[in-house]
Amino acid sequence: MGxxxxxxxxNYFKTLQLELxxxxxxxxxxxxxxxxxxxDGFNRFYLILNGEGWIDFSR
Structure with a gap:
């Protein structure tokens, strides 16, 4: 399953198209x-290169 x-x-990310x-x-x-x-009227994408963090999707 995994x-x-x-x-x-x-496959989703291979076909994903974004407008920056x-x-x-x-x-x-x-x-x-x-x-x-x-x-907001748009999505945000954070690229963390070092350290650690978390994202809350509970909304």
Whole structure:
């Protein structure tokens, strides 16, 4: 089951098409940095290159 699930996710990302509107870079954030929940007309994608973090999808 896990292998099939991974294949489905991989195939989804292979065919995913996005439109990049704004890009930003931040070298470092404080350990207690967070973004408050809000409803925007777009999605955000964070690429964490070092350290650790978490994302809350409970909305």
């Amino acid at each position: 292998g099939n699930r991974n294949e489905i996710i991989q 509107i704004i890009a930003s870079y931040c070298d470092r954030v404080s350990p207690n940095w967070r973004r408050l929940l809000s409803t």
